Amino acid sequence: MTAELVRGQNHPLSQVRLEIRISAGTPIVAAAALSDENGRIRGVEWVAHPGAPTQPGLEVSRQAAADHRLAVDLDAVPEAVHRVGVLLALPSGGPGPARFGAVAAPFVAVTGLDGGEIASYTITGLDTESAVVALELYRRQGAWKVRAIGQGYAGGLAELLTDQGLPQARQLAGGIDDAVARGLARSVQAPPPRTADGDRSRQAAAPALGPDQGGTAPQGVPPMSPYGGQTPGAPGQPAPQPSAYSPGAPDPSAVTQPNVPTAGGGPIDYSHPRRRNAAPPPPAPTAPPAAPGQPAQPVAGDATGWSMDERLYNQVWGMFEDLARTTAAYRSAVDFAESRMDKELEQLLSDPRSRIGGQGDAAREAARARHAQLVAQAREVLDRDLAQLMAEAEVVEPALPPAYARWDNPVWHAYRVPMEIPMALRLGDLHLPEADRIRIPMLVRLPLERGLWIDSGRTASSDGSLTDGHAMGRLAMETAVAHAARLLAVYPAGDFTVHVIDPAGSGAQPLAPLVQTGVLAAPPAVGAAGVADALARLTQRVDLVQMAVRGGAADSLPPGFDTSQQLLIVNDFPHGFDDRAVNQLRYLADEGPAFGVHLMMVADREESSAYGPLLDPLWRSLLRLTPVADDHLADPWVGHAWTYEPSLVPPGSQVLQQVLTQVAAARTKYM
């Protein structure tokens, strides 16, 4: 969990090797200064800046850039140092803006080497200032803390450094300006050689950027540079890659290793890989203009959004709405055609004239023909729309990132533990009987807002082959495991924790992938005692977080408190549950989601019917999913009944094991 600091607020640091990530909408200079217990910078050797980028324990970038990553090793700074200030300044004398009030608020984050954000701070309220002390890392009783400062100086770096007691402030500020100017000059040279590794880190930073645009980032020129004319490669920018997630291209979401500036080999990537709130988003890939009379060729990511993730999410929802509406038009037309024919036939029956001779037959025939004609027309329109949606689905499906992709998508074979939470998660597929071949990914936003209920009971549309309760229960558990594995895989390492309650041990076989790979927080809880224990711990957790949040003291949680999202899988409910446990479960269902604790019930509602209506609110609060295809989900626009199919691992595929093994390995590293 990231602490979002406000000016003056502090936050403890548990690590000494840190990365400071800075993103601004415009090229800025980043520097770091050491100061002693009186807040004084003792000499120029205590300032790491573009002209002298490396000092003991500090490393900054050589150029002005919109995104920076500074490396800090607090163990390596001299003993006399009590504070490390992170300084930002606008390059002076250039064509860029001269005051922070004219640019987007800079964003600064302190992260561990694993990429996890510890604290972040958006520096707001700046106006005529051209230099600012963003953050301060400081010693307090033997430990280090970070404080959001946001102190700006209208007189630029010279005034800032003077204020910090540096005798040679003015000369140093001038030297920094020179170094920055040299850095800018350097960046005009040819693009750097790009290794495969470099490519990947670049794409991680800006998934949808064209190669040349992104390639300039390591040179210190931001993607949307006001120095556009000088940007190498800016002319003739190639079209953004439409299939940024296609299996052939390096997969941006697959990157796991933080690009530590000290890592050998490959260009250093100073751009911020996660937060892109300052720079405008790169243009979305748009469909090329269609030939007259032809529908436009669909392109993956052809929707609005700040990232490819968001664009694909919006595109999928757009397809969902379009399919719902075009089907509504078709159904409405068919209904109308039928009611019109019925009415006409009825009129013929009541008209005595039509009973004589062939007149009536001809009229009946005409009524049927009118019906057939209208239905055929409606079908033609529907087919036209479906063909377009089908073509779109064919380009979108392969472009989806793992979180949105089916398990059989090759993107899962290139899976790497992600560094950030995706926007949404695919829970399965949706389709309508009229459009049997178009499967709409069912994407729900993360973090989950409701728990899930995998219904192991009899479903309305199950065909009888699986009505055997045992087989159904097993299938439901397999579905639950597939969903849980997907959640584990799409969260960054250690950000999602799964607990299992399996009172009778009946889920042991389907649970094997989770148990064997070691991704669970603890072995599945068995027996009444296990149930009570697991519920008590999660209940206490919700209590604690709730108290801390309501008391406005989120910082005061005990040290080492695991802040990850929690998922509790409950198999065989209500087996092993006493009244107290049932009450705790209801409490978790009601209060848990807001505090990061989610339920996944694998249950047949019939089996808990002894509780009567007491549990109805529990079932209602959960999103019901089925282990087999079932038409129980309605869209939000028209309310069609959509057939839901869970996203299951193809039989015989090892992808789940492979993915979970990587998740487990990343967790051990993280712990």
Add this chain to the structure above:
Amino acid sequence: MTKGQAISLQKNDGGSLTAVRMGLGWQAAPRRGLFGSRTREIDLDASAVLFADKQPVDVVFFRHLVSDDGSVRHTGDNLVGGVGQGGDDEAILVDLSRVPVHVDQIVFTVNSFTGQTFQEVQNAFCRLVDETNGQELARYTLAGGGQYTAQIMAKVHRSGPGWTMTALGNPANGRTFQDLMPAILPVL
């Protein structure tokens, strides 16, 4: 365009118009005196009713902003009107290429939800615009239009492969489109 006049929504080059917009604009009630906020607001509402063979099949109004098939969209309810002679305060957009095949007429209406007659409303107008080129096809001044609280503006109906628009401008009375149904049916 005058009352009763029909224009074909076919372009001269043979292509047909694909999108029309009905825009409605009016001026908020002036605030008078010390307790100005107590003056009554004026809320006009634009609606579109989709008919198939004189049967209403769908309606787009402030409670149902998009027709189920997605072809007709209301930009949202405006409860107080605009500040001056400005643009449309409410608009209904019709994508004619997406209108379901059985829908053969779309009727546009304006109602005074708060009950003021058009005589009391200032600078109220209603217009139909060819959304593809922004050209105004028809415009009515509602203000000073008499003791009516509603108007049946125009209808867009299928003719051959394309669509034709007929300006109606029939005055009526009613709070929402439901009240206007008896007045709409004769013009179909």
